[in-house]
Amino acid sequence: MKGFIKSAIDFFKKVNGEIAIVFGHDCDSIASASIIYKLSKKLGLKPKLIVSLRNFEIDEKTEKKLQKFKNIVVVDIGDTPEERINRLSESRNFLIIDHHLPKNYKCAYVNPRIYNKNIYMPVSYISWLIYREFFKDDDILWIAAFGTLGDFGAKSNKDLFIILRKKYPQLIGNSKIEDRELFDKSLIGKIAKMIDSCRIFEGKKGVEYVTKLAANSKSYEDLLKDKRVRNIDKNLGKAFRNELKKVKKKKIEIGEYLVYEIKGRLNLKSSLASYLPKVYPNKIIFVAQKSKEGYYEVSVRRGINRRVNLAKLVEKISKNIKAKGGGHPTAAGMRVDDLKELTEFLKNKKRRSRLLC
């Protein structure tokens, strides 16, 4: 066993009865929650799936919901304030499985970056490691894979995909074990996109639906056959193609930066942001969308020819304008109060870098 998952193994050996599984909205969250759900069921526990209102933190409403549980597992939620976690964990069996920047949480805490800050290991992959300590992994391999791929972690965690290919070659096909190629050319990539389309099209409700579906599935075919998911996927394809046409017309180009604001209702932000690096291989891409609360959520990606560390870039921007951000070198995100402030900052940055050379 890899040492860093030990506290999770101990946790699952100790708990019994009802257990809350708290998770966010993306593929990695959905997959981790499904794997932990299956594990809990097999261990004779009574798991309840609880989607946090926010993807990146346990918000206050979700905290209230959790108070009646004695056992809680939080997966792939990295940015909950420390006081909130420490308050919740005080009188409970409380486990966090995460891969974002480690925090000072006082509870059982599985995060590979505590031991190696450069490691990239999505939570679905970690959940797979935990599951394997208890049961055979045949029925969850596809779930671990779409989650890991969803966070662009396939290339850095190849062993999972090699095992998947051996048992279910049809899911990988002829694709190399590289994230972008898997997304574009393999059935497991198609599955990741279908799962994500539920979030985009129906928000939290869609996340709840598709997580239940994966958590109770016998195999990936249950997802592929599901009418509601198929329908969502088809409609989303149309909406996405329309949005791409709009990008071409309405994007703002500031030197090496490209900024685009999505004005529609659908949350196409991160899927568009993941698609654009191929279309604009030399740009640093900001895709923004206004939230209900009035601020802008911005996904930051880099064109496929670029090697800029986006986590660092976002950190720098956040220090200079009213913004909060974080993420990984290859994919980052921000919350920005005013989108104009961001474009002005980028314009100034461009001007300054010109002066320098």
Ligand SMILES: [Mn+2]
């Ligand atoms: Mn994740």
